[in-house]
Amino acid sequence: MCAISGMVVWEDGIINIDIIKDLNNLMSHRGPDGEGIWQSPDKLVVLGHRRLAILDVGKSGNQPMMSHNGKYIITFNGEIYNFLELRTQLKELGIPFQTESDTEVILAAWEFWGVDMLSKFNGMWSLAIWDIERKSLFISRDRFGVKPLFYRLSNNNLLFSSELMPFSKMKGGETDYNVQTIRRILVDPFSVEGSEFTLLKNIKRLQAGHYGIVENGNMKIKRWWNTLDNLNDYNEGTNNKEKFFNLFEDAVRIRMRSDVRIGTCLSGGFDSTAVACIMERISREKQANRISSDWRHAFVATFPGTDIDERPQAEIAAKYAGIHPHFIEVKSSGNIDEIDSVLESVDDIYIGLPTAIWRIYRELRKNGVYVSIDGHGADELMGAYRQENGKAIFLLRQLFRVISTGGGKVSNCADAIRRIALTAGGWNFLRGGWKAGGEPFPLVGNSDTLPKDWGNLNKNLYQMFHSTILPTILRNYDRISMRHGVEIRMPFMDWRLVTFVMSLPDNYKTDGSITKIIARESLNGYMPDSIRMVRKKIGFNSPMPDWLNKNLVVWIREVLSGPVPQFDEIVDTKKLKNRIDKMITTQAWNWTSAGRLWPYLHLRWMLRRSMNKR
Numbered sequence: 001m002c003a004i005s006g007m008v009v010w011e012d013g014i015i016n017i018d019i020i021k022d023l024n025n026l027m028s029h030r031g032p033d034g035e036g037i038w039q040s041p042d043k044l045v046v047l048g049h050r051r052l053a054i055l056d057v058g059k060s061g062n063q064p065m066m067s068h069n070g071k072y073i074i075t076f077n078g079e080i081y082n083f084l085e086l087r088t089q090l091k092e093l094g095i096p097f098q099t100e101s102d103t104e105v106i107l108a109a110w111e112f113w114g115v116d117m118l119s120k121f122n123g124m125w126s127l128a129i130w131d132i133e134r135k136s137l138f139i140s141r142d143r144f145g146v147k148p149l150f151y152r153l154s155n156n157n158l159l160f161s162s163e164l165m166p167f168s169k170m171k172g173g174e175t176d177y178n179v180q181t182i183r184r185i186l187v188d189p190f191s192v193e194g195s196e197f198t199l200l201k202n203i204k205r206l207q208a209g210h211y212g213i214v215e216n217g218n219m220k221i222k223r224w225w226n227t228l229d230n231l232n233d234y235n236e237g238t239n240n241k242e243k244f245f246n247l248f249e250d251a252v253r254i255r256m257r258s259d260v261r262i263g264t265c266l267s268g269g270f271d272s273t274a275v276a277c278i279m280e281r282i283s284r285e286k287q288a289n290r291i292s293s294d295w296r297h298a299f300v301a302t303f304p305g306t307d308i309d310e311r312p313q314a315e316i317a318a319k320y321a322g323i324h325p326h327f328i329e330v331k332s333s334g335n336i337d338e339i340d341s342v343l344e345s346v347d348d349i350y351i352g353l354p355t356a357i358w359r360i361y362r363e364l365r366k367n368g369v370y371v372s373i374d375g376h377g378a379d380e381l382m383g384a385y386r387q388e389n390g391k392a393i394f395l396l397r398q399l400f401r402v403i404s405t406g407g408g409k410v411s412n413c414a415d416a417i418r419r420i421a422l423t424a425g426g427w428n429f430l431r432g433g434w435k436a437g438g439e440p441f442p443l444v445g446n447s448d449t450l451p452k453d454w455g456n457l458n459k460n461l462y463q464m465f466h467s468t469i470l471p472t473i474l475r476n477y478d479r480i481s482m483r484h485g486v487e488i489r490m491p492f493m494d495w496r497l498v499t500f501v502m503s504l505p506d507n508y509k510t511d512g513s514i515t516k517i518i519a520r521e522s523l524n525g526y527m528p529d530s531i532r533m534v535r536k537k538i539g540f541n542s543p544m545p546d547w548l549n550k551n552l553v554v555w556i557r558e559v560l561s562g563p564v565p566q567f568d569e570i571v572d573t574k575k576l577k578n579r580i581d582k583m584i585t586t587q588a589w590n591w592t593s594a595g596r597l598w599p600y601l602h603l604r605w606m607l608r609r610s611m612n613k614r
Contacts, residue, residue, distance in 0.1 A: 002030060002031040002049055002050055002051050002052050002063070002076070002077045002162075003023075003024070003027035003028075003030035003031050003048075003049070003050040003077060003161075003162040003163070003482075004047075004048065004049055004050075004075040004076065004077045004126060004127070004128060004149075004160070004161070004162050005020050005023040005024060005027070005047070005048035005049075005075070005159075005160060005161045005162065006020065006045065006046060006047040006048060006075060006128050006130075006137070006158075006159070006160050007019060007020060007045065007046050007157060007158065007159045007160075008044065008045045008130075008137050008157060008158045008214055009043075009044055009045075009156055009157040010044070010156055010157070010216070010217040011155075011156045011217060012156055013156030013157045015039070015043045015044065015045070015046055015157075017037065017039055017046050018171070019159065019170060019171075020037055020046050020047070020048035021037065021048070022166075022170040022171055023048060023161050023166050023170055024037065024048045024049070024050055026163075026166035026169055026170060027050050027161070027162060027163055027166055028050055029482065029483050029484070029485060030050050030052065030077075030162060030163070030482045030485070031049065031050025031051040031052050031485070032050075032052065032485045033051045033052055033053040033057075033485075034050070034051040034053070034062060035048070035049060035050050035051065036048070036049045036051070036062055036063050036064055037049075037064075038064040038066075038073055038075075040130070040132065042135075044135060045130050045137065047064040047073060047074075047075040047128065047130060048064075048075065049062075049063040049064050049075045049076075051063060052370065052482075052485055052487060053259075053260070054079065054258055054259065054260055054370060054371060054487060055079070055083075055100065055101050055102055055257070055258065055259050055290075056099050056100040056101035056259065057259050057260065060098065060099040060100070060101070061099055061100075061101040061103065063075055063076060063103060065099075065101075065103050065104065065107065066107075067107040067108070067110075067111060068095070068096055068097075068098065068104075068107075068108075069111070070132070071111070071131065071132055071133055072107055072110060072111065072129050072130065072131055072132065073129070073130050073132065074103060074106060074107055074110075074127060074128065074129045074130075075127070075128050076103050076106060076125065076126075076127040076128075077125065077126045077127065077147050077162055078123055078124045078125030078126060078127070078142065078146070078147045079102060079123050079124060079125070079487070079489065080102040080105060080106060080121050080122070080123040080125065081122050081123045081254040081255055081257060081489075082120075082121070082122040082123070082254060083101075083102035083105040083123075083257075084257070084289065084290060086105050086109060086120060086121075087105050087108075090105065090108045090109065090112060093112060095108045095111065095112060102123075106121075106125075106127065106129075107129070109121075110129055110138075115138075115211065115224065118140060118211065118224050118225070119224075119225075121142075122254065122494065122495060122496070123142060124142045124144075124146035124147050124489075124490075124493075125140070125141070125142045125147050126139075126140070126141050126142070126147040126148060126149035126162060126206070127139065127140055128160065134215070135215070136213060136214060136215035137158070137213070137214040137215075138211065138212070138213055139151070139160065139206060139211060139212045139213075139214075140206075140210070140211040140212075140224070141206050141207070141208055141209065141210060141211075142208070142209075143208065143209050143225040143227075143495050144208050144209070144377075144465075144466070144470070144471075144474070144493055144495075144498070145194075145207065145208025145209070145444070145471055145474060146474055146478065146490065146493065147162075147478065148162055148163065148164075148205070148475065148478060149161075149162065149205070149206040150162075150163070150164050150167065150198065150203050150204065150205055150206070151203070151204055151206060151212075152167065152174070152202055152203050152204070153204070153219055154202075156217070158214050158219065163347050163479070164198055164199065164200060164203060164205075164347050164348065165347050167200055167203050168200060168610070174200045174201070174202055174203060175610075176200070176201040176202065177199055177200060177201060177566060177607070178197060178198065178199055178200060178201045179570060180197070180438050181197050181198060181199050182199065182349075182570060182603060183430060183436055183437050183438055183570065184197075184437060184438065184440070184441060185199075185349050185599060185603070186429075186430055186437070186571075186599055186600065186603070187415070187418065187419055187422065187428075187430070187436075187437030188415070188418060188437075189349065189350065189351050189472065189595075189599050190468040190469055190471075190472050191415075191440060191441060191443070191468065192441060192472075193205075193348075193468075193471040193472045193474075193475050194207070194208070194441075194443035194444045194445070194446070194466065194467040194468060194471045195207070195441035195442060195443050195444075196441075196442075197441055198348075199348060199349070206221070207223075207444045208225075208444050208466070208471065209223055209224060209225030209226070209444060210222065210223050210224065210225075210444075211224050223444075226445075226448065227445070227462075227466065227498065227499060227502060228448055228449075228450070228451070230495070230499045231451075231499055231502060231503040232499060232500050232503040233503070234503050234504060234505070240504065240508065240518065241518065241521050241522045242522070243500065244497070244500065244501070244518050244519065244522040245522040245523065245526075247494065247496050247497045247500055248274075248278065248491060248492075248494075248497055248519070248522070248523075249278055249281070249282065250494075250496075251491035251492070251494035251496070251497055252275060252278045252279060252282060252373065252491045253282050253289075253291065255373050255489040255490075255491055256279060256282060256283075256291040256292055256295065256373065257289070257290040257291055257292070258290070258291075258292040258371050259290070259292075260292070260370045260371065261292065261294040261295075261297065261368055261369050261370065261371075262292045262294070262295045262297070262369065262370075262371040262372070262373060263295065263296075263297030263298060263299060263364060263367075263369040263371070263372055263373075264276050264279065264297070264298050264299070264323075264372055264373050264374060265298075265299050265300075265301075265360055265361075265364075265372050265374050266298040266299065266300050266314050266317055266318060266323070266325060267300070267301075267310050267313075267314060267375075268300070268310035268311070268312070268313025268314035268315075268316070268317055268531065269310065269313070269375070269531070269534070270375075270378070270516060270519070270520070270531060270532065270534065271374075271375025271376075271378040271379070271492065272317070272374060272375040273313075273317040273320075273321075273527050273528070273531045273532075274375065274378075274519065274523055274526075274527055275373055275374065275375050275491060276298060276317055276318070276321040276323060277317070277320060277321050277523075277526055277527040278491075278523075278526065279295060279321065279373065280320075280321040280322055280323070281526065283295060283296075292371075296322065296323045296324065297323070297326070297364075297367065297369045298314075298317075298318050298321075298323040298324075298325040298326065299325070299326045299328060299360050299363055299364055299367075299369075299372075300314040300318075300325045300326065300327050300328065300360075301328050301330050301356045301357075301359065301360045302314075302327050302328065302329050302330065303329075303330055303331075303356070303542075303543050304329060304331060306543045306546060308541065308543055311327065313530075313531055313534075314327075316528050316530060316531065317527070317528060317531055320527065320528045326363060326367065328356075328359055328360055328363050330355060330356045330359060330542065332547070332551050333353055333355050333542070333547045333551055333552050333555075334355055336554075336555060336558070338355070339353065339355070339555055340609075341358070342354060342355050342358045342480075343602060343605055343606070345358060345479055345480050345483035346476060346479055346480065346602075347475070347479045348475060348479075349599050349602050349603050349606070350472070350476060350598075350599070350602060351594075351595040351598055351599055352541060352542060352544050352594065352595065352598055353542055353544065353547070353552075353598070354476060354480055354542060355542050356541070356542045357476070357477070357480050357481075357542075358480050358483070358484075361480060361481040361483070361484045361486045362484045364484070364486045365484040365485055365486050369486070370485065370486055370487060371486070371487045371488075371489060372481065372486055372487070372488050372489070373488075373489045373490075373491065374477075374488050374489070374490060375490070375491075375492060376470075376473065376474070376477060376488070376490045376492065376493065377465070377470060377490050377492040377493040377498075378492040378516065378519070380461060380464045380465040380469055380470040380473075381461065381465060381492055381493075381497075381498060381501055381502070382461070382501060382509045382510075382515060382516040382517075382518065382519060383457055383461055383509045383510045383515045383516070384515050384516060415437070415439075415440045416434075419434045419435070419436075419437050420434050422434070422596070426579065427596040427597075429571050429572050429573075429575050429576040429579070429600060430570065430571060430572070431569070431570060431571065431572055443466075443467040443468065444466055444467055444471075445462065445463065445465075445466030445467045446463060446466075446467040448462070448466075450462060454506075455505065455506035456506070457506040457509060457510060458502065458505070458506055458509075461502075461509070462502065465498075465502075501518065504518060514533070520532055520533060544589070544591065544594040544595075544598065545589045545590050545591060545593075545594055548583070548584075548589035548594055549584075549587040549588075549589045553584055556580065556584065556601060559601055559604050559605050559608065560573075560576075560577055560580065560601075560604065562608075564604055564607050564608045564611060565611075566607045566610075566611070567603065567604045567607045567608070571600060571603075571604075576597075576600055579597070580597060580601075583597070
């Protein structure tokens with residue numbers, strides 16, 4: 001797990017190795033264990049890398065890495081969990097190996113299979129491979145976009161990076177914000193991450209499940225993964241509970257492969273408890289197969305005195321799994337310097353202040369745990385937002401969920417209704433009225449033709465998983481965990497499990513009173529029943545209403561003070577301030593108002609900070 005960067009020039013372009021050095025330095029948090037830069041002899045390309053050493057932690061695993069035949073060189077961010085199996089297969093095909101890393105396996109796979117290698121990988125990645133002979137660059141992201149990749153394409157060069165904001169912070173960096181992206185985020189915070197558009201005008205996102213080839217000054221982008229093309233044949237007569245369990249157990253098993261200490265973030269909810277309990281089961285196996293033996297480290301964020309504190313449940317889960325938990329009490333949003341650090345780590349705009357997430361991964365790093373196996377993706381895969389209490393806390397995630405499924409005119413209609421409703425409710429502060437949000441962006445999977453026999457739940461989950469909710473959550477967890485040099489692995493997002501579960505009818509996910517039915521039934525006997533069958537959905541969020549009503553007031557006043565021209569041109573700042581002043585005076589913040597107003601505060605903080613640094 002690392003940071004990657006690179007630059008390719010053509011025609012009259014001039015390579016600038018200092019740009020890559022700058023990007024490397026700006027992303028040092030993603031790779032605290034070392035850095036590398038490679039420049040081609042013809043000075044057409046330079047590749048950069050910051051390393052977080054997880055597999056083959058010695059010098060032999062350093063990047064950028066050259067293939068054994070000297071034809072290709074790679075810079076890679078991520079993990080290929082099935083690298084041992086692929087390595088064995090490639091060795092049988094006659095390819096030699098000199099390291100114990102998954103990076104070398106990718107190079108060998110590229111040599112033998114080319115683009116077809118992507119469908120053989122079980123993992124998360126963003127990568128770039130330079131073909132020295134053909135003078136072409138191949139870039140790619142994993143199926144579901146767990147790992148990020150951004151690029152700037154100009155007349156004579158391509159520049160890419162693992163994070164967005166380093167493009168604006170590097171010397172001579174991008175200073176123009178994309179006004180249309182800002183408007184989209186303020187209308188719907190979950191409507192951008194699945195697109196190619198970003199907050200910076202000239203920077204694009206390589207979308208999930210896509211690859212690009214740059215050759216002779218031209219760039220071609222292609223979607224290589226579509227979940228619908230890989231669905232299982234549903235058969236009511238088969239033992240689907242057993243199949244789910246076997247797939248989930250193996251997904252956890254291959255994610256425990258590590259040459260460093262690993263752990264988990266334990267909330268006391270179903271997802272994280274399931275992961276921890278299966279980790280304990282796997283640890284009793286005799287065959288190691290590169291599975292870390294140092295794994296019994298669980299980190300729990302607690303919120304004393306709030307209704308989102310799950311410490312009692314986490315203690316039950318930890319005891320069942322034989323883990324001694326580390327408790328991190330989150331009593332306040334922190335001082336102004338810490339709030340700045342938390343927001344800086346997000347690398348974008350969000351609906352809340354993720355202090356709890358930021359602190360828990362910081363604690364992992366302090367305790368020498370560099371890999372966390374977590375439960376992300378299960379909610380969007382199996383419908384947790386229909387659970388008891390889900391609507392109250394995740395209202396924004398469900399906003400117009402049913403009518404917004406699908407692309408084209410349906411999405412445009414839903415978006416118009418959303419904007420009208422926001423305006424009518426007093427939540428739209430964009431200049432230009434209810435139409436100010438513009439047209440919806442094309443999102444990965446949003447226009448896919450879904451199976452006719454799918455129920456509404458499956459259709460909604462497909463969009464949440466691929467297009468809206470999950471991409472945004474993945475971005476947050478990637479940036480915040482990597483801000484502290486910690487890698488997150490997600491068994492519920494194993495592509496084999498995803499395609500299997502998405503092939504199942506709605507009734508395997510919810511019966512109207514409880515969700516994740518297939519998972520709960522499959523894990524009967526493998527985790528505490530009091531957690532396995534819990535109906536209340538809490539979620540891992542900071543207690544925003546409580547903080548906004550109390551210790552964030554001073555910070556809010558500071559953010560709203562003084563002119564911020566870029567913000568004030570887009571937003572009716574006076575109207576926004578009046579609404580927020582009323583919320584503060586009456587202490588009326590709740591989950592809905594927090595989710596609707598926080599993106600404005602986050603944006604103003606970002607533009608104000610950018611303005612002050614110029």
